[in-house]
Amino acid sequence: MVRLPYVTALTTLFSYGLLFAFGQLRDFFRKIIDWFKSTSKDLKGYAPICLGLEDFYTRRLYLRIQDCFSRPIASAPDAWFDVVERYSKDNNKTLHRTSKTSKCLNLGSYNYLGFAAADEYCTPRVIESLKKYSPSTCSIRVDGGTTDLHMELEFLVARFVGKPAAITFGMGYVTNSAIIPVLIGKGGLIISDSLNHNSIVNGARGSGAAVRVFQHNNAPHLEEVLREQIAEGQPRTHRPWKKIIVIVEGIYSMEGELCQLPEIIAVCKKYKVYTYLDEAHSIGAVGKSGKGVCELLGVDPADVDIMMGTFTKSFGSCGGYIAASKEIVQYLKHACPAQLYATSMSPPAVQQVISALKVILGEDGSSRGAQKLAQIRENSNFFRSELKKMGFEVLGDNDSPVMPIMLYNPAKIPAFSRDCLKQNVAVVTVAFPATPLLLARARICISAAHSREDLLKGLEVISKVGDLVGIKYFPAEPPKHGHQAHKKVE
Amino acid sequence: MASAVVNIATAALDWVAVAFDAPFAGAVVFGVHINGHLVAEVLLIAVLLFQLTRKSYKPPKKPLTEKEIDDLCEEWVPEPLHPPITKEMKVEPPTIESAAGPHTIIEGKEVVNFASANYLGLIGNENIIDSCVASLEKYGVGSCSSRVFYGTTNDHIDCETRIAKFMSTPDSILYSYGISAIFSVIPAFCKKGDIIVADEGVHWGVQNGLHLSRSTVVYFKHNDMASLESTLEKLTNKKAEKVRRYIVVEALYQNSGQIAPLNSIVRLKEKYHFRVILEESHSFGVLGNTGRGLTEHYGIPIEKIDIITAGMGNALATDGGFCTGSGRVVDHQRLNGSGYVFSASLPPYLANAAIAAVNYLEDNPSVLTVLRRNISLVWEVNCICLLDITCVHVFIIFRGSLF
Numbered sequence: 103m104v105r106l107p108y109v110t111a112l113t114t115l116f117s118y119g120l121l122f123a124f125g126q127l128r129d130f131f132r133k134i135i136d137w138f139k140s141t142s143k144d145l146k147g148y149a150p151i152c153l154g155l156e157d158f159y160t161r162r163l164y165l166r167i168q169d170c171f172s173r174p175i176a177s178a179p180d181a182w183f184d185v186v187e188r189y190s191k192d193n194n195k196t197l198h199r200t201s202k203t204s205k206c207l208n209l210g211s212y213n214y215l216g217f218a219a220a221d222e223y224c225t226p227r228v229i230e231s232l233k234k235y236s237p238s239t240c241s242i243r244v245d246g247g248t249t250d251l252h253m254e255l256e257f258l259v260a261r262f263v264g265k266p267a268a269i270t271f272g273m274g275y276v277t278n279s280a281i282i283p284v285l286i287g288k289g290g291l292i293i294s295d296s297l298n299h300n301s302i303v304n305g306a307r308g309s310g311a312a313v314r315v316f317q318h319n320n321a322p323h324l325e326e327v328l329r330e331q332i333a334e335g336q337p338r339t340h341r342p343w344k345k346i347i348v349i350v351e352g353i354y355s356m357e358g359e360l361c362q363l364p365e366i367i368a369v370c371k372k373y374k375v376y377t378y379l380d381e382a383h384s385i386g387a388v389g390k391s392g393k394g395v396c397e398l399l400g401v402d403p404a405d406v407d408i409m410m411g412t413f414t415k416s417f418g419s420c421g422g423y424i425a426a427s428k429e430i431v432q433y434l435k436h437a438c439p440a441q442l443y444a445t446s447m448s449p450p451a452v453q454q455v456i457s458a459l460k461v462i463l464g465e466d467g468s469s470r471g472a473q474k475l476a477q478i479r480e481n482s483n484f485f486r487s488e489l490k491k492m493g494f495e496v497l498g499d500n501d502s503p504v505m506p507i508m509l510y511n512p513a514k515i516p517a518f519s520r521d522c523l524k525q526n527v528a529v530v531t532v533a534f535p536a537t538p539l540l541l542a543r544a545r546i547c548i549s550a551a552h553s554r555e556d557l558l559k560g561l562e563v564i565s566k567v568g569d570l571v572g573i574k575y576f577p578a579e580p581p582k583h584g585h586q587a588h589k590k591v592e
Numbered sequence: 593m594a595s596a597v598v599n600i601a602t603a604a605l606d607w608v609a610v611a612f613d614a615p616f617a618g619a620v621v622f623g624v625h626i627n628g629h630l631v632a633e634v635l636l637i638a639v640l641l642f643q644l645t646r647k648s649y650k651p652p653k654k655p656l657t658e659k660e661i662d663d664l665c666e667e668w669v670p671e672p673l674h675p676p677i678t679k680e681m682k683v684e685p686p687t688i689e690s691a692a693g694p695h696t697i698i699e700g701k702e703v704v705n706f707a708s709a710n711y712l713g714l715i716g717n718e719n720i721i722d723s724c725v726a727s728l729e730k731y732g733v734g735s736c737s738s739r740v741f742y743g744t745t746n747d748h749i750d751c752e753t754r755i756a757k758f759m760s761t762p763d764s765i766l767y768s769y770g771i772s773a774i775f776s777v778i779p780a781f782c783k784k785g786d787i788i789v790a791d792e793g794v795h796w797g798v799q800n801g802l803h804l805s806r807s808t809v810v811y812f813k814h815n816d817m818a819s820l821e822s823t824l825e826k827l828t829n830k831k832a833e834k835v836r837r838y839i840v841v842e843a844l845y846q847n848s849g850q851i852a853p854l855n856s857i858v859r860l861k862e863k864y865h866f867r868v869i870l871e872e873s874h875s876f877g878v879l880g881n882t883g884r885g886l887t888e889h890y891g892i893p894i895e896k897i898d899i900i901t902a903g904m905g906n907a908l909a910t911d912g913g914f915c916t917g918s919g920r921v922v923d924h925q926r927l928n929g930s931g932y933v934f935s936a937s938l939p940p941y942l943a944n945a946a947i948a949a950v951n952y953l954e955d956n957p958s959v960l961t962v963l964r965r966n967i968s969l970v971w972e973v974n975c976i977c978l979l980d981i982t983c984v985h986v987f988i989i990f991r992g993s994l995f
Contacts, residue, residue, distance in 0.1 A: 246707035445905030
């Protein structure tokens, strides 16, 4: 849980207020200057394509720190990668690439098991499948887009996750937004966690069902909401709900927290509601053999009705899947719009997932899979404990490879990001609107490809920059070898 | 009868008047003459005050007890997650065992492929495959991140620049999936209160985008310009400057195979001050002398169309989608396009394949002549054999070069 000190909250609000005031002042002068210039004839009679308020955040706040985002890279997103240097001649309004790159430690990409770069087992097979099947099938799944690779992948995914059958899609975002409307419609109720991802929110909105939210990871509150909703029924008519689905995620990417799955499943079973688990960040990354939060928290996959995941994070590919009972998958294959109207997954990407799964399961004849899983667990726990010892406010649970470090003040976002880049560490900083306004953070993603030296270098740089920027909100633990080197809280 | 009632009433009133004119009624208290009516008024006020002090009647609230909620939860029976499985649902689509080119292998047999949207025959093209191999060896398969966080490679930016140069627009933006381009673009520019006039026959991706935008959507008859004009006429009002208004059409309709008459649409758009969103998934690389799409087909300058989106999974034989338009349009999507911000970026090898495909198209415009020849061949054969091909789909899925 985030513990926001009062002083920090006040200073953050003050900073945002100042930025807002300056932004409004500049807008005012812009309006005056533009009033003297005649409006172009083309736009007469049209409303502006981007309304003033929508754009305010982009124009006045985001553009100032635009160089911290969308940084292009010139090599594979492995443990170390080349970040392209950019320059700007007009105060960050436009950025231009140079041909210079700097080799940086990658603490930002979702490369949990290290499959991002060319892999000795996967890449030759991917190239072979590329030469056989071409980069795309140019067809939808039901009309010539299903190759034998797709069928093999679906069997393998179902076996890996522990469900009877699975279905795959070309994009993780589309998986959520296209599946939820098929499963539930008007007259149904979706209860989703308050911090669910945008794709789930879009899918829920697109389905036409009523949506209620329960407090993040709070099983007693979920029970309260369920009891109230089942007793009340549909709004106004009070007819009983046709069905209720509870949607949760395995690891929440902005908090790094694991879902309280056993408690939530117990509540759902008691009230006969269906569960939908989105394992985008947890499949392949947590659990003893990489099977996700169900394995880590000891939940039987048969208790979760629908398990969804993506192949982007742990398998170094693209696309998403849904694993459920045979009947549900048969129905989805028949009715899901993403199967009927969207191009099927690219065959080399399918082969990458198949090879990655074989490595993880150990079916490639080596123990690399087990090594990678052990490495990522060890790396995550080591990094998190070291950061906490230094006095940073780190969110998330043990074993989770995602660790957000709280920044809070808006000026610390570009300060942290730019200073880390100067010292060759690439981090990701996230602010509004992906997080609440006051809770900006830097999000570290650990990979199995990071060695112990890489992590130590990362820790050293983050510690130095943290001191400079002033984000060590908690007292640091004194080092164990007896020196009383206390660091003051900011 | 009536007169008797009147008499009684008059008698009563006289009696009341006498009572009020009695000696005590003429008393003076604190210098105020107490007349009869004053007594009545004081009594009325007293009654009013008395009533106001009474509590108003509210029916008693009886919230459900815990036991009643438990009973309701016990009784409730949900519907199953899926409807009963019919025979149709059990049918599996054919599995192909080789590339989805003009000839493909299904269950060991070689068949002619009329199902894939491989319009330019780029499946199996050596140049494209070589550039993909180079990219795979350099970047691996996935980009492992969103565009905003280190998921942008030089290839993505090069691909966007290449497409913009090909279409002669200032800039373009790449999406990681064909269908997500249109359903991210529409909600980024259309919010609640805006007006959208869309064709009835648009495909699911567009319909989903329209639904997610929460704007007012009015449909007009499929490809019928008279219907479009009358709809636009009905929607014209004086508040044009405040509300954004769009016409959404597909260049080549996926569901019916018809081509939208862009010249009429542009004329109507300028007359009624609407903006046009053109979905060019099936016409990009197919229509126009050099494959630049519907605007080239009709000879309309591309600046007149505000937003063009297309999926690259058809003519370009790769995956992903793009959107192109003015600089403002493209920049706005970099923070507001949900499929761009909240999703991982396109795998770099597919971006490379797109660049190679566009280069091929620009260098070999003769492939379009072959495509059109094949299309006219099918139409001729259609007429001669009196085939009842109602699905106009057939004419657009013919491959580029025929052996």
